[in-house]
Amino acid sequence: MLIKIYPENPNGKEIDKVVQILQDGGLIIYPTDTVYAIGCDALNVKAVEKICKMKGINPEKSNLSIICYDLSNISEYARLDNFTFKLMKKNLPGAFTFILNTTSSLPKIYKNKKTVGIRVPDNNIIRELVNSLGNPILTTSVKDDDEMLEYSTDPELIYEKYKDQVDVVIDGGYGGIEASTIVDCTDGEPEIIRQGKGELLL
DSSP: OEEEOOTTSOOHHHHHHHHHHHHTTOOEEEOOSSSOEEEEETTOHHHHHHHHHHHTOOTTTSOOEEEOSSSTTGGGTEEOOHHHHHHHHHHOSSSEEEEEEEOTTSOHHHHTOSEEEEEOOSOHHHHHHHHHHSSOEEEEEOBOSOSSOSBOOOHHHHHHHHTTTSSEEEEOSOOOSSOOEEEEOTTSSOEEEEOOSOOOOO
């Protein structure tokens, strides 16, 4: 299913439709403030396993990232000190993935991992979905097979490619081609391990 949702003013009915799919353990493709991504309810282990299988990644060895609505409940899923909290507050919502140490409230699939990536994208569609779902959403970028282009940008082409693998593709307009900036905050001192779209304010 391909659903058109406008980022400036996401339609509540369409958001509810997608949330229902997430609650049922479905997989979705959606826009962020960087590139299009594949996601599911981050607390639904079966759905997380489905995405890992689809992407050919081992969840115990790969870095998994989740999208939160804002900073208010991040401490449920990750441990962070005052300095890191202030740094995130200054830069989010925005094109960043902050790598933090995990807490025990994430499902077992994350527990062998000591860290989790946290995103709060500057995109109303995905934040509304997270807000309505009440859980974070697992996120992993939609890569392109084209050697010239690392990420797929056209939602209709993404739909053609993935329609048999996911339950819904959200058309939120053309996606970007630059991924998020990854900031490792696991040691207290922030370290940029991939410079992407976001320019970190210290």
